[in-house]
Amino acid sequence: MRTAISKNESIKGAAQGEINAAHGLRDLFEVGLKDIYWAEKVLTKTLPKMMKNASSPELITSLKNQLNQTQEHVTRLEKIFEVTGVTATAKKCEAMGGILKETNSLIKQTDLGVVRDAGIIAADQKVKHYEIATYGTLHAYAKTLGENKAANLLAMSLDEEKKTDAALSEIAMSQINRQAHKATAITNT
Secondary structure, three states: OOOOOOOOOOOOOHHHOOOOOOOOHHHHHHHHHHHHHHHHHHHHHHHHHHHHHOOOHHHHHHHHHHHHHHHHHHHHHHHHHHHHOOOOOOOOOHHHHHHHHHHHHHHHOOOOOHHHHHHHHHHHHHHHHHHHHHHHHHHHHHHHOOOHHHHHHHHHHHHHHHHHHHHHHHHHHHHHHHHHHHHHHHHOO
């Protein structure tokens, strides 16, 4: 027998079939908002660490710009919570937590320089791809649910994440990846 839940309850344990499973698109939308809110808030603390461990001026500038953008995303998400009537609470996002744990390991396992920079870009692009997937999905949910103000705000964040991802690719391909390859070739000879 299925137990009814309120639309504001999370889908904790949904994979295990617990009572708090999502029963509609609105539930998925709300949980997704809470996940990305947690992710963006954690990124405001993670990006400065990435900046501190980067050596390329271009990469450092990109990370600084991302920090400002991430702070805007937190504010934008708070506006989305407000216009949709959802309580602004962060729910730990296990996927982002895993990506950030991997990022920390990468930083510890590399020396300051171009190889670390290439790794930071790769890790940051994993973050961007997660954000693109999440914002894209939430945008589609918001449109389907008739949450047009939220959909517009989500589309703004989605567009910004795509542009940042493209800029990171440009930084990697224009110099850092080649320099990291040369550094590897030198250490292997």
